[in-house]
Amino acid sequence: xxxxxxxxxxxxxxxxxxxxxxxxxxxxxxxxxxxxxxxxxxxxxxxxxxxxxxxxxxxxxxxxxxxxxxxxxxxxxxxxxxxxxxxxxxxxxxxxxxxxxxxxxxxxxxxxxxxxxxxxxxxxxxxxxxxxxxxxxxxxxxxxxxxxxxxxxxxxxxxxxxxxxxxxxxxxxxxxxxxxxxxxxxxxxxxxxxxxxxxxxxxxxxxxxxxxxxxxxxxxxxxxxxxxxxxxxxxxxxxxxxxxxxxxxxxxxxxxxxxxxxxxxxxxxxxxxxxxxxxxxxxxxxxxxxxxxxxxxxxxxxxxxxxxxxxxxxxxxxxxxxxxxxxxxxxxxxxxxxxxxxxxxxxxxxxxxxxxxxxxxxxxxxxxxxxxxxxxxxxxxxxxxxxxxxxxxxxxxxxxxxxxxxxxxxxxxxxxxxxxxxxxxxxxxxxxxxxxxxxxxxxxxxxxxxxxxxxxxxxxxxxxxxxxxxxxxxxxxxxxxxxxxxxxxxxxxxx
Amino acid sequence: xxxxxxxxxxxxxxxxxxxxxxxxxxxxxxxxxxxxxxxxxxxxxxxxxxxxxxxxxxxxxxxxxxxxxxxxxxxxxxxxxxxxxxxxxxxxxxxxxxxxxxxxxxxxxxxxxxxxxxxxxxxxxxxxxxxxxxxxxxxxxxxxxxxxxxxxxxxxxxxxxxxxxxxxxxxxxxxxxxxxxxxxxxxxxxxxxxxxxxxxxxxxxxxxxxxxxxxxxxxxxxxxxxxxxxxxxxxxxxxxxxxxxxxxxxxxxxxxxxxxxxxxxxxxxxxxxxxxxxxxxxxxxxxxxxxxxxxxxxxxxxxxxxxxxxxxxxxxxxxxxxxxxxxxxxxxxxxxxxxxxxxxxxxxxxxxxxxxxxxxxxxxxxxxxxxxxxxxxxxxxxxxxxxxxxxxxxxxxxxxxxxxxxxxxxxxxxxxxxxxxxxxxxxxxxxxxxxxxxxxxxxxxxxxxxxxxxxxxxxxxxxxxxxxxxxxxxxxxxx
Numbered sequence: 025x026x027x028x029x030x031x032x033x034x035x036x037x038x039x040x041x042x043x044x045x046x047x048x049x050x051x052x053x054x055x056x057x058x059x060x061x062x063x064x065x066x067x068x069x070x071x072x073x074x075x076x077x078x079x080x081x082x083x084x085x086x087x088x089x090x091x092x093x094x095x096x097x098x099x100x101x102x103x104x105x106x107x108x109x110x111x112x113x114x115x116x117x118x119x120x121x122x123x124x125x126x127x128x129x130x131x132x133x134x135x136x137x138x139x140x141x142x143x144x145x146x147x148x149x150x151x152x153x154x155x156x157x158x159x160x161x162x163x164x165x166x167x168x169x170x171x172x173x174x175x176x177x178x179x180x181x182x183x184x185x186x187x188x189x190x191x192x193x194x195x196x197x198x199x200x201x202x203x204x205x206x207x208x209x210x211x212x213x214x215x216x217x218x219x220x221x222x223x224x225x226x227x228x229x230x231x232x233x234x235x236x237x238x239x240x241x242x243x244x245x246x247x248x249x250x251x252x253x254x255x256x257x258x259x260x261x262x263x264x265x266x267x268x269x270x271x272x273x274x275x276x277x278x279x280x281x282x283x284x285x286x287x288x289x290x291x292x293x294x295x296x297x298x299x300x301x302x303x304x305x306x307x308x309x310x311x312x313x314x315x316x317x318x319x320x321x322x323x324x325x326x327x328x329x330x331x332x333x334x335x336x337x338x339x340x341x342x343x344x345x346x347x348x349x350x351x352x353x354x355x356x357x358x359x360x361x362x363x364x365x366x367x368x369x370x371x372x373x374x375x376x377x378x379x380x381x382x383x384x385x386x387x388x389x390x391x392x393x394x395x396x397x398x399x400x401x402x403x404x405x406x407x408x409x410x411x412x413x414x415x416x417x418x419x420x421x422x423x424x425x426x427x428x429x430x431x432x433x434x435x436x437x438x439x440x441x442x443x444x445x446x447x448x449x450x451x452x453x454x455x456x457x458x459x460x461x462x463x464x465x466x467x468x469x470x471x472x473x474x475x476x477x478x479x480x481x482x483x484x485x486x487x488x489x490x491x492x493x494x495x496x497x498x499x500x501x502x503x504x505x506x507x508x509x510x511x512x513x514x515x516x517x518x519x
Numbered sequence: 520x521x522x523x524x525x526x527x528x529x530x531x532x533x534x535x536x537x538x539x540x541x542x543x544x545x546x547x548x549x550x551x552x553x554x555x556x557x558x559x560x561x562x563x564x565x566x567x568x569x570x571x572x573x574x575x576x577x578x579x580x581x582x583x584x585x586x587x588x589x590x591x592x593x594x595x596x597x598x599x600x601x602x603x604x605x606x607x608x609x610x611x612x613x614x615x616x617x618x619x620x621x622x623x624x625x626x627x628x629x630x631x632x633x634x635x636x637x638x639x640x641x642x643x644x645x646x647x648x649x650x651x652x653x654x655x656x657x658x659x660x661x662x663x664x665x666x667x668x669x670x671x672x673x674x675x676x677x678x679x680x681x682x683x684x685x686x687x688x689x690x691x692x693x694x695x696x697x698x699x700x701x702x703x704x705x706x707x708x709x710x711x712x713x714x715x716x717x718x719x720x721x722x723x724x725x726x727x728x729x730x731x732x733x734x735x736x737x738x739x740x741x742x743x744x745x746x747x748x749x750x751x752x753x754x755x756x757x758x759x760x761x762x763x764x765x766x767x768x769x770x771x772x773x774x775x776x777x778x779x780x781x782x783x784x785x786x787x788x789x790x791x792x793x794x795x796x797x798x799x800x801x802x803x804x805x806x807x808x809x810x811x812x813x814x815x816x817x818x819x820x821x822x823x824x825x826x827x828x829x830x831x832x833x834x835x836x837x838x839x840x841x842x843x844x845x846x847x848x849x850x851x852x853x854x855x856x857x858x859x860x861x862x863x864x865x866x867x868x869x870x871x872x873x874x875x876x877x878x879x880x881x882x883x884x885x886x887x888x889x890x891x892x893x894x895x896x897x898x899x900x901x902x903x904x905x906x907x908x909x910x911x912x913x914x915x916x917x918x919x920x921x922x923x924x925x926x927x928x929x930x931x932x933x934x935x936x937x938x939x940x941x942x943x944x945x946x947x948x949x950x951x952x953x954x955x956x957x958x959x960x961x962x963x964x965x966x967x968x969x970x971x972x973x974x975x976x977x978x979x980x981x982x983x984x985x986x987x988x989x990x991x992x993x994x995x996x997x998x
Contacts, residue, residue: 101567102567120566121560122560122565124567222567224566224569254571255569256571257570258569258797348789352564352608352610353566357605358566367658394789394791395789396789399791403791
């Protein structure tokens with residue numbers, strides 16, 4: 025078994041002991057990336073040359089757990105001298121001249137970027153099917169999607185190309201594809217990791233996070249990426265905790281809750297199928313495991329109407345912010361510039377040609393939502409819904425250490441599956457609750473927790489603001505009750 | 520001017536804030552003739568950038584809001600103003616809309632010799648835009664100005680003449696300079712003005728149709744533009760026409776205004792709160808810290824000079840035009856110099872020199888101590904007022920202290936009584952006949968003797984002392 029299939033922790037110690045070299049590791053990672061590219065389409069760009077030259081410079085970097093480890097990063101992060109397209113035609117030739125803060129930090133650790141991964145165009149979407157270079161496929165089953173928007177980053181970890189990858193999460197863009205790909209997906213407290221260099225989608229909801237194959241690996245990455253960044257005013261001061269060194273499975277007496285309505289079979293009587301039934305049973309099993317571990321687990325009531333308003337509020341806020349955030353994409357300063365007789369025409373034509381219909385639809389919505397006559401009714405009301413939910417959650421997090429819920433009510437859908445009814449309880453309750461983490465900036469993680477029809481399913485855990493360590497400890501303990509740590513598509517395990 | 524109409528004017532004044540770096544980026548904020556040098560990825564709106572609010576600019580804006588007697592918000596935060604134009608690479612301008620740094624303020628200004636209160640609607644902090652030059656087949660963009668911190672002061676429509684507008688603009692500029700918030704140089708486009716103007720029949724309780732004139736870059740142009748618009752609109756109204764709500768451009772080469780565009784329904788800028796800048800609490804500590812940094816401003820100083828020092832409005836206004844001159848004056852009078860004499864010296868001689876040389880009074884080699892010394896010599900009678908002028912210019916030319924100049928040029932008057940008496944003895948002996956015929960009722964004899972004394976002392980005898988002593992001595996002869 026290749027060292028690439030192991031967890032970060034294991035690879036790091038193998039590197040230190042000289043069992044494997046970074047060069048071999050990076051080469052194998054690039055080989056896999058190229059080999060799987062046609063099958064799964066994880067990458068917009070495979071940065072082979074840069075990676076191989078960077079690996080030769082590693083002597084200069086002091087020892088740390090991420091040194092010499094290959095990784096992939098979503099193509100909506102600014103990478104100096106490397107094409108950064110956000111999987112959109114509007115940036116199809118854009119090569120930035122500056123690095124995102126996370127890229128600089130990983131460089132400084134000596135991690136080796138092997139590729140820029142495919143996303144849903146401009147991170148708007150949850151299927152991994154809308155990138156300008158084509159659809160990302162699920163390494164567990166090519167007939168299925170991996171989910172998005174961090175599709176390529178999820179697939180790259182799930183298929184064993186890299187032990188970790190970087191993504192961004194605005195609604196559940198890391199945690200949903202992590203669930204469908206059977207890997208760990210984490211987004212920290214808002215501000216814990218700098219957003220500088222992440223192409224903004226909806227600034228108040230955007231988070232930088234990661235995919236790994238174990239909870240402890242998340243801790244190593246968080247240690248490397250967290251901290252105050254003078255370029256991001258919303259970034260938090262460093263908490264000066266080593267997450268990797270403080271992980272503990274001692275959770276006795278910790279309190280967890282789940283929202284009753286979201287896992288209540290009564291709500292899904294009309295749409296119940298075998299998959300959902302299995303997922304809910306799995307969840308019951310997890311509750312049992314948690315109690316065995318010493319957790320107190322309680323069901324809580326949460327206003328159902330508010331829960332059903334998560335999706336519309338999310339769409340309203342994110343489309344509005346996205347419309348504004350993407351107004352810089354005009355072809356004037358960077359990106360492909362269309363022809364036109366006037367400046368206005370150049371901008372108009374560049375945008376008409378550069379965005380897909382789906383994106384234009386979001387922008388039309390966003391503009392409508394922000395219009396003076398609609399702002400109060402749509403934008404500001406969505407903000408109120410958001411506030412009510414966050415207040416309720418904040419209240420609950422005073423009493424509980426974490427919330428657990430199934431990350432999805434199904435396994436990864438097939439490309440052919442019927443589009444889900446977005447007004448159904450099943451969609452509104454089961455497929456959108458992870459956006460709560462974005463609404464409040466709460467740290468949130470999805471870990472693999474089972475297989476249904478040979479496809480992975482995931483458990484989502486969310487904790488209170490700045491409680492990243494508590495969250496990771498909960499996940500660490502629960503992970504240990506199952507056998508999915510280190511899981512790679514097809515059920516390969518490193519242990 | 521047509522007196523049938525009442526003129527109502529509102530001003531929107533943009534002034535660049537003096538800071539080390541730009542409003543939301545670390546690019547330098549300084550005047551640069553070379554295009555596109557003071558820029559970075561943040562100003563250019565590249566994907567992934569985030570704004571970082573410049574605290575220096577934030578503090579200065581709070582200071583300015585206080586100087587304009589505005590109400591401050593509890594928190595400082597910013598909004599996005601969304602519109603597409605290449606002078607704004609992000610596609611939105613970060614500004615303040617819902618909660619400006621100051622609202623409901625006012626300042627008092629002197630219009631000629633009357634005090635007029637100008638109400639301030641609001642003052643808000645934002646980023647400047649890039650400058651565009653359009654040519655026939657292409658346009659050039661200079662992003663140096665993009666994201667330079669800009670304070671926009673908006674008055675209520677409470678101004679009723681070009682003179683009032685000018686007085687306000689001048690006072691506002693003085694406040695920027697006094698507080699060192701801005702260099703406020705119109706020649707560098709650091710201070711620009713939009714003028715909203717409407718005419719209504721005198722006595723009408725409704726305002727007329729508003730015409731906007733954008734981006735006027737000098738005060739004299741503001742005046743000319745206002746006067747031209749008053750004339751143009753009066754003529755239209757006289758002929759029974761109607762004013763169109765529009766935006767006009769003032770052309771200083773023709774002295775006329777031209778239509779830019781008709782103002783259809785206001786553009787919807789889709790303002791919303793900037794999510795990347797956390798609200799910043801304006802604490803009481805910060806307020807008092809900043810308040811202590813605001814010096815006494817021109818209007819208050821003028822009034823102080825008039826009431827406490829008995830100066831004329833004219834003199835007080837000149838002395839307070841800039842804070843350096845005012846401080847110079849105050850330093851001089853703090854050393855027991857009569858304010859009127861000090862004002863006279865500063866306003867004529869010193870400012871005459873400073874203005875001619877185009878330097879700041881702080882760079883003038885004739886320091887406050889020199890003036891105190893010089894006026895002291897006059898008061899003591901060491902030199903005459905006429906001599907003092909020569910001493911002053913010699914001090915400037917030769918960069919010397921007054922005492923040195925007086926000594927070197929032997930200008931010191933003889934005030935010693937015995938020394939003068941010796942000379943008097945000599946001249947009486949030489950003109951004994953005339954001395955004996957002295958008649959106190961006829962002054963010519965005294966004049967002659969004083970003349971002789973001056974001659975013998977080469978003009979150095981103190982004229983008053985010489986006069987008093989000769990009279991005494993001549994009278995003694997009579998007895």
